Amino acid sequence: MNTKQQIIIAAEQTFDRHGFTASGMDRLTDAANVSSRTLYKHLGNKNKLMAAALKQRRERFFLALDVESVDALFARLADWSEAEDMRGCLFLRALGDTGAAVEEVKAEVAVYRQQLRHLVANLVVKETSSEDATDAVLVIFEGAVSAASYCGIAAIQSARASAAVLLKHLP
Amino acid sequence: MNTKQQIIIAAEQTFDRHGFTASGMDRLTDAANVSSRTLYKHLGNKNKLMAAALKQRRERFFLALDVESVDALFARLADWSEAEDMRGCLFLRALGDTGAAVEEVKAEVAVYRQQLRHLVANLVVKETSSEDATDAVLVIFEGAVSAASYCGIAAIQSARASAAVLLKHLP
DNA sequence: GCAGTGGTAAAACGTTCGTTGTACAATTGC
DNA sequence: GCAATTGTACAACGAACGTTTTACCACTGC
Numbered sequence: 001m002n003t004k005q006q007i008i009i010a011a012e013q014t015f016d017r018h019g020f021t022a023s024g025m026d027r028l029t030d031a032a033n034v035s036s037r038t039l040y041k042h043l044g045n046k047n048k049l050m051a052a053a054l055k056q057r058r059e060r061f062f063l064a065l066d067v068e069s070v071d072a073l074f075a076r077l078a079d080w081s082e083a084e085d086m087r088g089c090l091f092l093r094a095l096g097d098t099g100a101a102v103e104e105v106k107a108e109v110a111v112y113r114q115q116l117r118h119l120v121a122n123l124v125v126k127e128t129s130s131e132d133a134t135d136a137v138l139v140i141f142e143g144a145v146s147a148a149s150y151c152g153i154a155a156i157q158s159a160r161a162s163a164a165v166l167l168k169h170l171p
Numbered sequence: 172m173n174t175k176q177q178i179i180i181a182a183e184q185t186f187d188r189h190g191f192t193a194s195g196m197d198r199l200t201d202a203a204n205v206s207s208r209t210l211y212k213h214l215g216n217k218n219k220l221m222a223a224a225l226k227q228r229r230e231r232f233f234l235a236l237d238v239e240s241v242d243a244l245f246a247r248l249a250d251w252s253e254a255e256d257m258r259g260c261l262f263l264r265a266l267g268d269t270g271a272a273v274e275e276v277k278a279e280v281a282v283y284r285q286q287l288r289h290l291v292a293n294l295v296v297k298e299t300s301s302e303d304a305t306d307a308v309l310v311i312f313e314g315a316v317s318a319a320s321y322c323g324i325a326a327i328q329s330a331r332a333s334a335a336v337l338l339k340h341l342p
Numbered sequence: 343g344c345a346g347t348g349g350t351a352a353a354a355c356g357t358t359c360g361t362t363g364t365a366c367a368a369t370t371g372c
Numbered sequence: 373g374c375a376a377t378t379g380t381a382c383a384a385c386g387a388a389c390g391t392t393t394t395a396c397c398a399c400t401g402c
Contacts, residue, residue: 024389038348038349097192139311143314170332196361197358207362208380
C-alpha cells in the first residue's frame with residue numbers, strides 16, 4: 001500500500017472537514033493512521049501537506065468533471081454532491097484560512113482556478129462558438145458549489161437549468 | 172468613542188484578511204489598538220468575538236444591499252467589491268475555518284443565510300410574482316461573491332447580466 | 343546472516359495559543 | 373476630593389502547536 005497517498009487522502013478529508021489551520025498534526029496523523037515521523041518523512045511539513053491535499057482534490061475533482069458539455073458538467077457536479085459533503089470551494093477556503101500567507105497553497109489554488117476556467121471555456125466554446133459566456137457559466141458553477149453547502153443538491157439542479165437558459169439567451 | 176465597536180470592526184477586517192483560526196489574539200488586539208485585557212472585558216472570548224465580527228459584517232453587508240430590485244442588488248454588490256477586497260463569502264469561510272465546531276459561529280452563519288434568502292426571495296417575488304427563481308438568483312449571487320475573489324468585478328457584472336436574462340427566460 | 347528499507351511509539355524541543363492576574367494611570371460625576 | 377469607571381502594561385498560566393530526536397521493530401533481497 002502506498003503510505004504517502006494514504007496520508008494525502010486522509011488529509012484532504014480532514015482539512016475539508018475541520019479546516020486547514022484548525023487541523024493539527026495530531027488529527028492528521030490519526031486520520032491517516034500513521035506516526036508523525038512517517039508523515040514528515042513523506043510530506044516534509046504541514047504546508048507541503050496542505051498543498052498535496054489540494055492537488056489531490058484538484059485531480060479527483062476534475063476527473064469527476066471530465067465531460068463534453070456544460071449540462072453534463074452540472075450533472076457530474078450533482079453526482080459529486082451526492083457522494084461528498086459540500087462545504088464550499090476548498091481552494092477558496094484554503095486561501096482564506098491561511099490568510100494567503102502560504103506560498104505552496106497559493107500556487108495550488110492558482111493552478112486549480114486556471115484549470116477550472118479552461119475547462120469551462122472549452123465547453124462554452126464547443127456549444128456557442130465563442131468564449132463570451134465563460135464568466136457567466138463560471139459564476140454559476142462557483143455559486144452552485146457555494147450554495148450547495150446549505151441548499152443541498154437543489155442549488156446544483158437550479159444552476160444546471162440556469163446554465164442551459166443562459167447559453168441559449170445570452171447575447 | 173465606543174471601544175467595543177472599534178474592537179469588532181478591527182476583528183471583522185482581521186478575520187477576513189488572515190483567517191479565523193489563524194488570527195491570534197495578539198493580532199486582534201494590535202489591529203484594534205487595545206490591550207488584551209480590554210478585549211476580554213468587552214467580548215468575553217475569541218469565539219464570541221468571531222460571532223460579533225460576523226454579526227457586524229452581516230449588518231454592514233445588508234445595509235449596503237438595501238435595494239428594490241435584483242438588478243440593483245448586483246449593482247450594489249459591484250459597489251461593495253470596489254470598496255472592499257473580495258475573498259469569498261466570509262460566513263462560508265468561517266464555518267469551514269472552524270470546522271463548524273463553534274456554536275456561536277454556526278448560529279451567526281445560519282442567521283446570515285436566512286436573511287440573504289429572504290432578501291433575494293422578496294426581490295424575486297416583486298419582479299416575477301413567484302418565488303420560483305429564488306434559488307437561481309441565490310446561486311448567481313453566491314457565484315458572484317466567490318468568483319469576484321479571482322475574476323474581480325467582471326464576475327459581478329457578468330452575474331448581473333445573467334440574473335436579468337434568467338428572470339426573463341426562466342420557466 | 344545481515345544490511346537496507348519503511349514503518350512504529352513516545353518523549354521532548356521551543357514557540358505560540360487563548361486566557362487571567364496583578365498593579366497602575368487617566369478621566370468622569372457627585 | 374474622592375470613588376467609580378475604563379483603560380493600560382506586563383507577566384504568567386497550562387495547553388496545544390509544528391517539528392525533531394531517540395530507540396526500536398518487521399519485512400525484504402542478496
